[in-house]
Amino acid sequence: MKTIILQTASNYLLPVLLLFSVFILLRGHYLPGGGFVGGLVAAIAFVLDAFANGINETKRVLKFHPGYFMPVGLGIAFLSAISPIVLADLPIMTGLWADGSIPVLGTIGSALFFDTGVYLVVIGAALTIIFTISESA
Amino acid sequence: MLTAILLGFLFAIFLVFTGKFFRGKFAVISSLIPISLFAYFLSFISQISNGEIVTQKINWIPSFGVDLTFKLDGLSLLFALMITGVGSLVFLYTSAYLKGHKYLDRFYGYLSLFMAAMLGLVLSDNLMSMFIFWELTSISSFFLIGFNNDAKDSRKSALTALGITGIGGLLLLGGAVLLGYMTGTYEISEMLSQTDLIQSHPYYALAVILIFAAAFTKSAQFPFHFWLPGAMKAPTPVSTYLHSATMVKAGVYLLFRLSPVLGGSELWHTTLIVFGAITMLYSAIHILFRTDLKGILAYSTISALGILVFLIGIGTQAALIAAAVFIIVHALYKASLFLITGIIDHETKTRDITKLAGLRKVLMPVAIAGFIAALISGGVPPTLGFVGKDLIYEATLGSQYAIILTALAVITKILLFYGGFVAGVKPFTGKLPQKFEKIHMPSPLMWIPPLLMVILGLVFGLLPSLIESAFAKPITQVMFENPENFQLKLWHGFNTVLGLSAITIIIGTVMYFIIKPTYAKENFIQKLDFIAPKDLMLKGSTAFEKFGKLWTNFFQNGYLRDYVGIVVAVIIGLISFLLLPNFQLRLDYSSLEDVTVYEIAIILMMFAAIVFTVFTNSRLAAVASMGIVGFSFSLLFLFYSAPDLAMTQFSVDTLTVILFVLVLYKLPKYLKMTKRKSRMKHGALAVVFGSLMTLLVLSVLQEPKNNEITKYYAENAYKLAHGKNIVNVILVDFRGIDTMIEISVLIVAALGVFGLLKLRLRPKDKIK
Numbered sequence: 001m002k003t004i005i006l007q008t009a010s011n012y013l014l015p016v017l018l019l020f021s022v023f024i025l026l027r028g029h030y031l032p033g034g035g036f037v038g039g040l041v042a043a044i045a046f047v048l049d050a051f052a053n054g055i056n057e058t059k060r061v062l063k064f065h066p067g068y069f070m071p072v073g074l075g076i077a078f079l080s081a082i083s084p085i086v087l088a089d090l091p092i093m094t095g096l097w098a099d100g101s102i103p104v105l106g107t108i109g110s111a112l113f114f115d116t117g118v119y120l121v122v123i124g125a126a127l128t129i130i131f132t133i134s135e136s137a
Numbered sequence: 138m139l140t141a142i143l144l145g146f147l148f149a150i151f152l153v154f155t156g157k158f159f160r161g162k163f164a165v166i167s168s169l170i171p172i173s174l175f176a177y178f179l180s181f182i183s184q185i186s187n188g189e190i191v192t193q194k195i196n197w198i199p200s201f202g203v204d205l206t207f208k209l210d211g212l213s214l215l216f217a218l219m220i221t222g223v224g225s226l227v228f229l230y231t232s233a234y235l236k237g238h239k240y241l242d243r244f245y246g247y248l249s250l251f252m253a254a255m256l257g258l259v260l261s262d263n264l265m266s267m268f269i270f271w272e273l274t275s276i277s278s279f280f281l282i283g284f285n286n287d288a289k290d291s292r293k294s295a296l297t298a299l300g301i302t303g304i305g306g307l308l309l310l311g312g313a314v315l316l317g318y319m320t321g322t323y324e325i326s327e328m329l330s331q332t333d334l335i336q337s338h339p340y341y342a343l344a345v346i347l348i349f350a351a352a353f354t355k356s357a358q359f360p361f362h363f364w365l366p367g368a369m370k371a372p373t374p375v376s377t378y379l380h381s382a383t384m385v386k387a388g389v390y391l392l393f394r395l396s397p398v399l400g401g402s403e404l405w406h407t408t409l410i411v412f413g414a415i416t417m418l419y420s421a422i423h424i425l426f427r428t429d430l431k432g433i434l435a436y437s438t439i440s441a442l443g444i445l446v447f448l449i450g451i452g453t454q455a456a457l458i459a460a461a462v463f464i465i466v467h468a469l470y471k472a473s474l475f476l477i478t479g480i481i482d483h484e485t486k487t488r489d490i491t492k493l494a495g496l497r498k499v500l501m502p503v504a505i506a507g508f509i510a511a512l513i514s515g516g517v518p519p520t521l522g523f524v525g526k527d528l529i530y531e532a533t534l535g536s537q538y539a540i541i542l543t544a545l546a547v548i549t550k551i552l553l554f555y556g557g558f559v560a561g562v563k564p565f566t567g568k569l570p571q572k573f574e575k576i577h578m579p580s581p582l583m584w585i586p587p588l589l590m591v592i593l594g595l596v597f598g599l600l601p602s603l604i605e606s607a608f609a610k611p612i613t614q615v616m617f618e619n620p621e622n623f624q625l626k627l628w629h630g631f632n633t634v635l636g637l638s639a640i641t642i643i644i645g646t647v648m649y650f651i652i653k654p655t656y657a658k659e660n661f662i663q664k665l666d667f668i669a670p671k672d673l674m675l676k677g678s679t680a681f682e683k684f685g686k687l688w689t690n691f692f693q694n695g696y697l698r699d700y701v702g703i704v705v706a707v708i709i710g711l712i713s714f715l716l717l718p719n720f721q722l723r724l725d726y727s728s729l730e731d732v733t734v735y736e737i738a739i740i741l742m743m744f745a746a747i748v749f750t751v752f753t754n755s756r757l758a759a760v761a762s763m764g765i766v767g768f769s770f771s772l773l774f775l776f777y778s779a780p781d782l783a784m785t786q787f788s789v790d791t792l793t794v795i796l797f798v799l800v801l802y803k804l805p806k807y808l809k810m811t812k813r814k815s816r817m818k819h820g821a822l823a824v825v826f827g828s829l830m831t832l833l834v835l836s837v838l839q840e841p842k843n844n845e846i847t848k849y850y851a852e853n854a855y856k857l858a859h860g861k862n863i864v865n866v867i868l869v870d871f872r873g874i875d876t877m878i879e880i881s882v883l884i885v886a887a888l889g890v891f892g893l894l895k896l897r898l899r900p901k902d903k904i905k
Contacts (some may be wrong), residue, residue, distance in 0.1 A: 024784075028865040029860040029865055029866070030860065030862055031862055032784060033784070034781065034864070034868060034869070035868075035869070036785060040791075044791055044795075067887070070884045070888075074881065077876075078877070081877055095857070107859065111860070111873075114869045114873060114876075115869050118876060121884060122880070122883065125880075125884055125886065126792060128891055129796070129886070129887050130792070132891045132894045132895065133796065133799050135894075136803075
């Protein structure tokens with residue numbers, strides 16, 4: 001499906017969609033959105049790129065196999081889940097929040113890291129499945 | 138004691154790394170392990186004969202009452218010495234018998250594994266740890282029987298033996314759990330004080346039957362005996378060690394050990410006497426029809442095990458002493474007969490009794506050992522066999538049905554006399570065939586062990602007090618609270634027992650000279666095989682295998698649509714079973730007034746898309762219209778103020794359609810692959826399932842609404858979790874662990890797809 005229009009468009013769409021997915025991830029705590037949807041949007045962004053430029057090109061952009069997203073994401077989620085035990089002697093999954101807030105991002109809490117973990121796992125899993133299936137002859 | 142047991146296991150592991158060393162001429166060094174263990178256990182004799190009991194307890198899983206409790210008393214010392222003693226000789230013998238075998242190290246590994254497991258079995262006071270060691274002996278026996286793993290027969294026999302003894306082990310576990318349930322402990326020594334409680338318990342009979350089944354399978358009692366002749370496919374040292382001297386006596390040991398706990402009831406004694414008697418006679422008669430030396434020995438071993446079970450069944454002190462002494466007698470003569478058979482087989486390459494004769498001219502020391510072994514086996518004075526035989530007759534004469542039981546014992550003993558002489562004397566007498574003239578004596582490592590054992594049999598016969606103080610007395614102290622005093626003697630004076638002994642020896646000798654083993658007899662008995670327990674069980678297992686194949690092929694046919702069909706059908710069955718009997722549909726039509734134009738439009742769109750999906754001829758179009766259904770759903774979610782759900786549904790549907798397209802790309806173009814009939818069937822299934830789901834949802838709506846949970850989250854989402862989006866807060870905070878597990882599942886799914894599709898089997902790895 002290599003058309004010039006799609007190829008050109010996807011070159012611009014990929015960064016925009018990725019940015020959008022991060023936006024969805026970050027707004028999740030107050031407004032509709034979150035790590036799961038964000039991850040799906042990011043995955044769709046890469047799939048669109050793969051449709052336009054071919055999987056090998058997308059893989060080149062990614063630099064590494066999307067499967068690596070999965071352990072990294074799970075690790076982040078796990079660390080943020082156990083952080084209350086380690087840092088504050090509280091039960092697992094207790095929300096920890098930093099004092100004060102940062103511009104744009106707002107208050108940083110352990111929930112954000114957890115959601116980031118979910119985001120990465122979803123990208124990794126979705127892309128691994130789709131890439132594997134499309135590569136298998 | 139723990140170290141003593143672990144030594145064998147450690148050596149087996151050690152052999153994995155140093156196999157090369159032990160495979161060569163240093164093999165004989167490995168005998169140091171059983172010899173040192175033998176010396177270790179020998180050092181306990183004076184302590185035990187003074188009536189002491191040595192115990193050691195190591196906590197293992199105290200919360201379940203499963204501990205490594207080791208107890209050394211008269212009974213376990215007898216078995217421990219037998220295991221390590223016969224073990225030492227077998228280890229020495231093997232180094233010559235299997236000299237240069239490419240798997241000799243492996244063989245030693247299995248042997249020491251077995252030795253350690255068997256030691257653990259007889260030393261355990263805890264039924265659970267005993268069960269574990271019990272299973273370990275079955276497993277090591279499996280490896281040893283199948284040692285010649287390129288022979289189909291060996292593998293089959295190994296599997297049969299494992300199957301039978303494995304089932305027995307499972308039943309032992311059942312019996313142990315029941316006993317533990319009744320008494321609240323797995324320690325046998327603690328059960329002893331609760332005998333009355335156990336015997337009046339409603340589960341008593343069940344527990345006894347389970348224990349019997351375990352003992353009978355392990356000790357090859359009728360009708361489970363058939364694995365033992367099959368096990369003779371193993372190399373001779375294995376037959377000597379496992380299938381004659383030690384492992385097959387584990388069942389007898391179990392009965393011995395538990396008879397103070399479970400014994401005393403009608404059930405216990407009658408069953409043991411009946412099964413023991415059937416086994417000892419049935420297999421003693423079988424001896425008459427065999428021409429293979431090992432076959433003869435196998436059946437005489439089964440018969441001897443029958444005698445032991447029979448004696449435990451009688452259960453008097455005299456009977457148990459007789460059993461204890463007979464265990465020693467049997468180990469000494471049967472092990473040496475097996476080793477002698479091994480020498481004959483090794484030198485002449487045959488075990489066919491009709492072809493063997495005159496070997497005394499070339500194998501004189503072996504012939505002497507064989508002759509003495511036959512004397513012990515036949516109970517000819519002054520051997521220990523004579524003492525043992527007298528004790529058996531005394532026990533049967535003192536029992537309830539003295540005449541019948543004594544008659545059975547005498548007949549069995551006559552046949553065993555015959556068997557012993559055929560195996561121990563016949564190959565060495567007569568004229569030496571020409572082809573055997575060039576036979577040399579084997580290495581002394583092979584002929585000294587049997588000679589040593591039979592000489593021991595003579596020494597013990599002349600000095601039975603050695604056995605009495607070391608084993609017989611301590612064992613009676615274990616078995617009875619107030620044992621009567623007794624003395625083992627070679628000479629009892631002229632009495633009934635002596636008369637019976639004389640009859641046994643005379644008839645046995647006459648039989649030996651009259652009856653010759655021939656092929657004709659062996660062929661005759663093979664004609665009756667179709668009613669033998671072995672064939673019945675084999676037919677049963679073959680039928681079961683066929684049934685299993687049919688069953689698997691029906692349910693695991695590899696068609697995804699059938700799997701989905703079965704899953705859906707089962708769900709339909711379950712839901713309608715629960716939902717329909719009390720189902721009343723009360724529809725509130727007034728709520729339809731709120732329906733908006735948008736909603737109706739979406740419903741119509743979905744309906745059209747579904748119809749199109751079902752009837753279109755293009756796969757791509759079907760997938761696309763399925764996507765329309767999905768997007769319409771996310772619109773519905775949006776209308777009912779669930780934007781999070783809508784977003785997710787939208788993205789998921791996009792990806793699903795992409796996935797479908799990717800898969801379809803690789804499939805053939807045409808859509809109508811299935812027959813009309815099966816499509817109708819699937820359609821009906823789908824319609825029924827859909828209707829049922831509709832009913833389910835409607836019935837949920839009829840239930841009163843519970844808003845408490847929603848309210849709780851709405852109130853606390855910001856207060857506790859600093860979030861305004863409840864859905865997200867639930868996902869990342871309130872029910873964060875769920876999310877954690879969900880993303881793990883996601884990863885597993887992705888890895889599954891990756892693994893399945895990237896798996897490239899090389900042609901030779903492909904599963905056929």
